[in-house]
Amino acid sequence: MSVLEVSDLSVSYATREGPVPAVRGVSFDIDRGQVLGLAGESGCGKSTIGLGLLRLLPRGTEMRGRVMLDGADVLAMAPSELGAVRWTQASIVFQGAQHALDPVIRVGDQIEEAILAHRPVSRRDAAGRAAELLELVGLPARRTRDFPNEFSGGQKQRVMIAMALACDPDLVIADEPTTALDVMVQAQVLRLLKNLQTELGLSMLFITHDLSVLAQVADRLAVMYAGRIVEEGPAADVFASPVHPYTMALAGAFPRIGDESFVQAPGGLEGDPPDPRDLPTGCSFHPRCSRVMERCRTVDPPSFAAGADRRAECLLLEDAGATESVPT
Amino acid sequence: MGEWRYVGRKLLQAGATLLFIITVNFFLFRVMPSDPVRLLTRQRGVQLSPEAQAALTHDLGLDRPLPAQFVQYLADTFRLDFGDSFIFPGQSVVSVFSRFLWPTVLLVGTATVLMIVIGLYLGIRGGWKRGRPLDVGSMGFSLLFYSMPDFWLAMILLIVFSTALGWFPSGGFESPSSDLTGFARALDIANHMFLPVLTLTLGYIGEYYLVMRSSLLDVLGEDYITTVRAKGIREDRVLWRHAVRNAMLPTISLIALSFGFVLAGAITVELVFSYPGLGLLAIQAIDSQDFLLLQALFLFASVAVLVSNLVADLVYSWVDPRVREA
């Protein structure tokens, strides 16, 4: 059974100039114990999805579609139900833990706060649990008494991970968990996350702009562009043979060790992602696409099946004779 | 401990600032005036005999070279020896000063507590429910009262509540020649203080409201607030335990700096209500050109702001763990 089923999710931010679509009809599932990688350039809507799953977006943001978390629709919940679901069924490891921890509260207290909000335990037990959690992520238990500024960047991220596990959530949303860290620390944090995931059998939504990170942790891979998932499938297959030109470019932008051709001609994308207020007509990727066709300027491609358990939104697939896939 | 290093550094800085203040004071009264001897020894209306003037000149060290004067001034200041007042002959500046000090402490203290509590509360509520009637109302109120000269507001309140309605006395610290004691006296004093306190409070609530509101809005946009929300914490706890606590930090130092404005406001408000505090004393000193007294008053005002800044820095170090480490 799926821990998370998102179907036809759309999100529009309220601005002075009117609503701006950030996510435009996105569907995906995450099975128990599975890691779904969500990749894309900044501004493609991937972080909006991460926050939107727990309805953490600014007031006035409009959300449509369905977000079924353990069988209940998050978008239809009353505030009290929502408060109970947050952190117990899904928790978030935020991007750049630099600013994700309250600077004036001891980290132990911040972890305890989450436990006490959801579990009928005494303060002492909560404190004990917080200490255990720190040890679980490789920090000494006594550091519960320290303030966030006394931790290094990587340590803060470990604290954040410990906090995310405080209420044994069914799903952990990791939103760029390694982005602001230097390379060595990135690798350590990534290994920690992967180990915890296998050990505890966590389901995870792993959001990043860095495809090379996902190659190491993800079971499935979804690639976003301009608010849509343009390609989705088993991670290994998508990596080995991307079908969407955007995925190809994205994968090409990362060096593969031992790949001589990359050193000669690094792949990558020209131009910037489109302004969500002013999306191109047709396929929103067409102005940057290396294989653009005349039809791409006018026809918005639907989702096509692209092999076993794979789909992509690109007209090239239609030409190759693929059938339209029915959204799950 | 980083904490003690921080406190030590702040004390050192305050010491440097104190020295600066004293130097400014020296310059203001001894160097800038074209004839400091005359400035400091003249008195409107009364003619000092040449002998008396010479004696005073010598007493203040005005006949000595400037560096020597400065050293003596420093020594006198640290001994709190500011010479004798002209307005109150035969009384030292310090003794006059301390007589007028307490009414001002009472007035400014009461008003400051009220304006901080009300202003911060409105700022928290307004920032939290931004754009709601309370916020919009507070915003209009703040702008309006910010634009009002304190003394004008004082006179308007005086006309309405004293002259027209007769609810409050028109001025003074307490009823003259009354022999009230104990609680009755306290009530009488409070009755006299009501309008001055109201003026100052109304005049400065807006400042605290605006500072707190914008600080809270900044904090509400921070990632850690999203983290707290994601943890499923109740909204009122998000506000009071996390947002307000962080928003207080920048507010503390601004509160300290704006203390100078409140003191300044007290000058004209005391004048309007003929409230016998340091502000009224300062105006009497100006009117009768009692510059020794004025000098001491200016020094006091500066030191009061300096001390409130120092207190703010220390409170800051106590609330914000980041400062302790730096």
Next chain:
Amino acid sequence: MTEPDAGAGAPTPEVATRSARSVVWARRRLSARRFWATYRRSVMGIAGLVILVLFALMALLAPVLVSADSLDVTKATGPILAPPSWEYPMGTDEAGRSVLALVVWGSRVSLAIGLLAAVVSMVVGAAIGIVAGYRGGRWDSALMRFTDWFLVLPGLPLAITLAAILGQSMFIIVMVIGLTSWPWTARIVRSQALSVRERPYVERARGLGAHDLQLIAKHVLPNVFPVIFANTILSIALAILAESALSFIGLGDPLRVSWGATLELAFDAGAPTIGAWWWIGFPGACIVLVVLAFTMCGNALEEILNPRLRQR
């Protein structure tokens, strides 16, 4: 507020074909138009602007509106302390002068002092802020320490003390207010200048040996100017308040009628206790309106020009 966004579009194509200088001018005109289009949407900003224009007209046309003679106590013809009437819409003072005449003529002095003092404060604050922010290093820390010291000196008491020592004339009042209110400006300008200094093109120009003054004039000043401007508008409001307080205490220019001076006369004559509300109410209301208007304009400007606030 439903107006179409006149100047907000992209530059028109013909701009590209013109010479470099006219391109610069076209860009300036465009950004001015865009600025106005944004400003126009601020209700507060427009309301403030309208009030200011009215008061400016009043101040400029004072000699036409009311003869200067009507300020002369010896030539006053009206009844003594009369409440507002058709003949004297704002009543009369103790000497039988029309309060309206005092208000109209007072606007000249109050506005002039406010403007001039704000300019003095701006020049000093901007100079210190730019040097500190642009030079950085020791200059920065020395100048900012100095500024912080001044920040502790309470402004109005310092102004009072200075005015009491130096004497009373319009020039002294302008200088006193200006020289006691610059530290805030200096701090704000400094942080802006600091950010300009670190921009790559400025660093590159410095690397190529461009002269400091040249760089300040060409890059720092234009970038810092919007902030200085908004700040100046806000400090005019404060300067007008300071002038009124100084005058009220009796430290104003004794030869000129300002709103604060009128209030001082009224207070000394016991207007609050005899209930002559018009004598106090109208001049004071003018101060409130003008200060409010400058504040509203300043806030509107700041919201447009200050990039940090704009995102809100």
